[in-house]
Amino acid sequence: MSSCRTARAATRLASTALRPRPALLATRTSRLATPSSTRRHSTQQQTTLNTINQDEIDHFSRLSQHWWDETGEFALLHRMNPERVEYLRQKVAMDPHAEPEWTFADRSNDKRRDEARGSGRWLEGKRCLDVGCGGGLLAETLARLGGDVVAIDASAHNIAIARTHASCDPLLPFVDEHGAGPSTPASIPGRLEYRHTSAEALHAAGEKFDVVCSMEVLEHVDQPGEFLKCLGDMVKPGGHLAMSTISRTPLAQLLTITMAEDILRFVTPGTHHYHKYVRPEELRRFVAKEMGGHAVWEANEDASDIRVGEVGETRGIIYDPLGGRWRLWPGVEGTWAKGMGELCNYMYHAKKRA
């Protein structure tokens, strides 16, 4: 891959998805746009909040007390959580690369082994990072699954809410801000720690994780390219990068902004910005061109990245209003039907080579 194409792709990604709103240009965030400045300031807490948009922080801080109201502002997010963890389960617990080798002698145990892989605390022993944890919706589930979870958010209010909520659940292996805990019995594995910091700061500190998640965050950061590189770097070899976000299509505009915000008021108006959305193919191409491509990331087991220049799998996730739940959209890569599912919300997953 020529550097020219790489640069062009980066520009395209930046010019389409990453373009900050003019009003935000004056803020500190826009001044830290280049990767070099990120690295330079990364040791200082204040200046490392570089891909984070201050307006977004303020917005979610205002909403922070609603995080755990399962019927309120974040009801749709609460309902989305099981399905996106299910996606993670399919990718992490049922990972075909980590499948134990099949032997003839053990042939009669196939079914039981498969059942065992995806059940129980399937994140046990895995170090997980949740970037943009909000109230801790995802982080708590990861910790319950046995994961050693570090959850970060740029809003101090969110972290405070998340800590309060986790401390009220006696069965969560929660570690408070002073490092005390977990108070759960040893039979409950896992660890849940919230930190008020940014992904860049964590990256600069050299932290690595088996599973890096960033759910519904990409559409809220200012420089998704930098943000993605940072996340990708923090994935251990053999680890997973999983994200969910919204595509930049007229349908997404209609559903997530016009309907959900302006008409039905499920979500507070101003939560989403159309120009910040990222399309699935932009994401896959970015990982291929800017984040090391297939030299760093595994090819998908189902050959869904068979097209050149794309890494990882995107999968649509749609809300089923009749069933009251989200559903992962099925379909074969490259077909029209699969693309239809990714017109609005979608998941992204890539696995790093061991």
Added chain:
Amino acid sequence: MRRIASTSRIFEPIVASSSRRIPRVAAALPTFNPVPSAAARRATSYARAYSTHSTAPPADLGPIPSISAENTYDIVIIGGGPAGLALASALVSHKTIRDTTRILLLEGGSLKPVREWDDQGPWSNRVSSLTAENIEWLESIDAWQGIALDRSRAVDDIIVWANPDTNATPMLHFPGSDRPLARMTENINTQRALLRRLERAPEGVVTVREGARVAEMRYGEGNGWVGLRIGDEWVRGSLVIGADGPNSPVRTFAKIDTFGHAYNAHGLVATLEHRPDPVWPNHTAFQRFLPTGPIAFLPLAEDASTMVWSTTPPLAAALKRLEPAALTMAINAGFTLPEQDLAIMQEALLAADLMNAPLSADGLKGILAALPDAQPTDAPLPPVITGVQPSSVASFPLRLTHADAYTAHRVALVGDAAHTTHPLAGQGLNAGLADARVLASTLDKARSVGSDVGGITALAPYPRERYLPNHAMLAAVDKLNTVFGARNPFMNWARGTGLEVINELGPLKAFFMANAGSSASRAPRTGAAREFGRAHASDPLPGVAAGLPAALADAAEAVQVARQVATAAGGVLAEGLRNALRRGADALEKK
């Protein structure tokens, strides 16, 4: 800001709750003072104030002491009845639950009689019909193998009739196929099998505590858990499941209202003795609809059966007070006598009971002998009973109840806590088992994606799958009771015709059987049964007809049958018309 204030509520689970006691005092006051004095009025207002106060947390309610990790559970099930035990067994049959979850089952009474039940001795009067679907499900969770099969009677045929007119007996016959429609099983038999299933579960998954009455229930800090006080000890759980019967304290705690109505009826149950029939083995259930309610004869063994006679409360009380010989006679009469004769007998019973002198066997014999000779009925009759086990006679009030919701924050309801119904279709326990099945798989799914099992979102699939089917079942049973209890010429005609049509139309009957003999929703087939498509050659082909396609196919078949019937009827009509015309023509010719 850091700590969310804990909301707390108190309740007393046992019958005499303070909120019930206080209004009674208040209501009693005016009868003592026809013109209430100021003091009485003060007393009334005090009582009211107190009664409203009792629902709010009293000031002296101390904080919940800190609860140890051993006393912290994921799921607390309250109630060791069939529904609670089935739920616990279903939960441990799921791998994720087994590996990650601690479950506590609380039973207020003792489970010793259940554990030590030796499948001998007299029949219990608490018998339920278990549908084929639920049995299949119990097999799939490894519970059915603990059933004492010789104490569980297969029901191969069901015969239902109502004959207000002795000349006609419109009847519905559900014939058996190769597998029984249902099995009459004592609740204690089911409970013991489920308890044995729990005892086979890995150590530490389920803790069963007997004699543990919950004295108080409160949400913990930040609504993150529910604390339960048992005596002086507190335990807590992320989710509390009420399997605690029709007057569910858990339902009260969760402030879930119910709706429904009392049937003006009591169900009288008794174990009947009869001679074994050499020709017809006792595998048929009979149900006769009387104007006062249905009387059902349900087989238990070759020489024993159980009965549920739903009738007016005074009559049920009068029957209960009869001596065994007289009761035997009355029950035989209940199945055989024409309705007008039965009415005479019932009036005599009630009159004698009102005088506090229940009829003796001889007295009843005299009354029955004085009745006009009954014409032989063409109704298929159950065996003539020879005796009643006196200790088994009991009665209970019948109610239709449905909870407004099955779940609340950290609370779920199953079985009778969520719904009660008329026993005429034998659906109460079956619906409870279906609840347990669905709730267990909902919790398993929630657990496998790390959800908080007490959250509304995690529990949502359970009511979504169960509420409407249960509601349809409750409503259908309610309507059946009305339709079969009505006695006026139009209803008699409509019901009689309806029964005959249903009895003749195969697909329609299959539809009713699916709803009357089986649970509202189908349990998934077990893996073993699915292996080669079908367990038995006569089973329906899998994947061929299910859900909407099956409904469409059934509808198409029904249309075909209706067309055939219409064609035949049209043929008969046309023939009749032709005959009439010919006759008319002949008559004209003769003139």
